[in-house]
Amino acid sequence: MISTPAVPPAQPARRAPQVPPVPGPAGSTASDAPVLEAVGVTRRFGPTVALDDVSLAVHPGELVGLLGPNGAGKTTLLSLVTGLRRPDSGVVRLFGGDPRDPANRTSLGTTPQETGLPATLTVGEVTDFVAGHYPDPMTRGEVLERFGLTDLVRRQTGGLSGGQKRRLAVALALVGRPRLVVLDEPTTGLDVEARHSLWQALRDYHADGAAVVVTSHYLEEIEALARRVVVIGGGRVLVDDTLSAVIDRVSLRRVTVTLPGADEAAVRALPGVSDLTRDGDRFEILASDADALVRSVATLPFQGIEVRGASLEEAFLALTAGPSAAGATTPTSPTTQEVSA
Amino acid sequence: MSTLQLAALHTKYQVLETLRVPVAVIGNLMFPALAMFFFVVPQQSVAGNPIAATAAVGQLAMFAVMSTCMFTFGVGAAEDRALPFDPYVRTLPAGPAPRMIGRMLTGGFFAFLGLVPLVLIGWLFTEATVTPGRFGLALLVVVGVALPFLGLGLGIGYSTSAKAAIAVVQVILFPIAFAGGLFMPPQIFPDWLDSISQVLPSRAGRDLLVETLTGVEAYAAALPVLLGWGVLFTAFALWAYRRDEGRRFR
Incomplete structure (x- = not known):
């Protein structure tokens, strides 16, 4: 259990991550300089283009959600940022330098993927091992x-x-007091309570002044953590906007309904339809405006109607399909979003 | 954090991890001891001759060290690379050096441990003999002759997958061990094999180690040959580490 209260009490032991006073170029202060910057980054794996001309900057103290379906290029982007891989073209800068140079990773915190920890070492030992890499780490106890x-x-x-x-x-990821924390799917596989306490711990650390980049394919997680959302799909940045703007753009509904004898073109022409697939008389419709769609379906002979939130993946596919689908937004309250991933 | 501090940190935790799986350590201890017991002790012509018996201990010690370096730390590196913790460690603010030095020290430590039963059997069951001064020096020489093979092992480990690494290590280890005179003394080699043998790091290492133990002089080129391979294999290991980006899938 994480016993962090919602409003953290003042604790002298909790030092803010250190921001050394680096002299910046005239007209800009060092604290404004991006902690992370990607410019025109492309990375291929054989014939697959994992990242296609991606540009992104993260500034100190930002909390950025990196959202996208599996295979969108999130993990590849993070592997470039953490110095594991090199871009084929373009530049990635971490605190202004090459992430492949260990000195530039002194203020970076990441997590092992797939909860891969050395099985024979104890919790305290692994913590000390990682802490030993940083100049001013938290104590094991803290x-x-x-x-x-x-x-x-x-x-x-x-x-x-x-x-x-x-x-x-x-x-x-936090033991070294990083100024940039990069987390790839931090709560995958956790139950609701554990997920919430982990989020709280991350928010607390962000409140201390660090920048946090978190990837997820759960909209709920991004909603809970991020203020700014970057949506990646097919190796490109599709959307880079505030949380609320992105939520409006991905609020698709999936309407499943049987329409005996209906013509596919006619169904496609109904108001609010973004995309559809059919299996006989059973139609599965992705709707940008479910209310309008259901009202018009009600004038037809229909059976077994179901309305569900579309998965983010479906929403992204609609986003990539064309500007008409992406531009159509519904006035649904963001808090009712439920994403099955 | 200085490289030295980080190397100490990596060494400490690698030794700890290895010790937590004691079977691996016992395997290291057993193999050279068994080879000594079954292949040297029964041969009275070798076991009963102080120089030949001591040289046999030296040869098998060389083989033990070589195989520890290439299996435990070549194949081991390839296996670690497949674990999710490895790419994570590569994101920590430490370059390749602390990790490599840690592996080398850990490898050296366990290779030494593996030599203990071998030396005991040589001492108790054969006429092998050595002065304390030569023995102390030999401990240092063992480290020196091991390093090129550690470089080779790590180079293989960082450039191939775990399954491929096992095969590659086996294909390389046994021929160069045999041709290097680690199973049979090179004195009985035909001339052509002896010539090939002398350019191999295994032979160079063997002769230097045997010279230290018995005073039988190594051939003149042994040290330059060993150093040359050492530089080459270290460069190979560093190159392989730098280009490595974790697991590869097609």
């Missing part, structure tokens, strides 16, 4: 307390539950 892991300090990581491993993985 970081484990932030994530409610204090009681597990002597447990081997191989014996932890999935949720405990996840918490430890995120704790490792």
Whole structure:
């Protein structure tokens, strides 16, 4: 359990991540300089183009959600940012330098993927190992307390539950007091309660002044964490906007209905239809305006109508399909969004 | 963080990790000892001759060290690379050096451990003999002759997948061990094989180690040959590490 209260009390032990006073060029201060910058980045894997001319900048203190379906290029982008891979063309800068140079990663915090931790080492040992790489890390006690892991300090990581491993993985990202935290799907596979406490711990750390980039294919996670959302699909940046603007753009509904004897072209012409597939008389319609669609369907002979939130993946496909689908927005309240991924 | 501090950090946790799986350590201890016991001790012509017996200990020590370097740390690196923790460690603010130095020190430590039973069997069951001074020096020489193979092992480990690494290591290890005179003394080699043998790092390492133990002089080119391979294999390891981007799928 993470016992972080919603409003963190003043704790002298919680130091803000250090921002060294680097002299910037005339007219800009160092604290405005992007902590992370990608300019025209392309990366291929054989014939597959994972990233296609992507440009992105993250500034100090930002909380950015990187959203996209599986295979969209999120993880590839992060691997360039963390220095694991090199772009084929374009430039990636981390704190103004090449992320492949270890010195430029001193203020970067990341997590192992797939909760891959050395199974035979204990929680305390893994924490100390990672902390040993940084000039001014949190103490073992401090970081484990932030994530409610204090009681597990002597447990081997191989014996932890999935949720405990996840918490430890995120704790490792923060132990070095990074100014930029990059998290790839931090809460995949966690139950609701564990997910919420992990989010709270991340918000607390962000409140200390760090920039956070988090990828997810759960809209709920991005909603809970991010203020700015970058949507990636097919290796490109599709949307880079505030959270609320993005939520409006992806609020598609999936309407499934049987329309005996209906003509496909006629159904496609109904108001609010963004895309459809059919199986006999059964139509599966992606609707940008479900209300309008249902009103017109009601004038036809119909059976077994179902209305659900479309998955983000479907929403992204609609976004990429054309400007007409992307531009059509519904006045749905964002809080009712539910995304099945 | 200085490279030295980070190397100490990596060494500490790699030793800890290896010790947590004691079977791996025991395997290292057993193999050279068993080879000594079954192939050297029963041969009275070797076991009963102080120089030949001591040289046999040296040869097998060379093989043990070589195989530890290439299996445990070549194949080991390839296996680690397939684990999700490895790419994570590569995002930490440390270059390749601390990781490599850590592996080398850890490899050296366990290679030494593997030599203990071998030396004990040589001492108890054969006429092998060595002065304390030569023995101390030999401990240093073992480290020196091991390093090129660690470079080779790591180079293979960082440039191939775990399954391929096992095959590649086997294909390389046994021929160069045999041709290097680690199973049979090179004195019985035909001339053509002896000539090939002398340009191999295994032979150079063997002769230097045997010279240290027995005083039987190594051939003149042994040290330059070993150094040359050492530089080449270290460069190979660094090159492989730098170009490595984790697992590859097609």
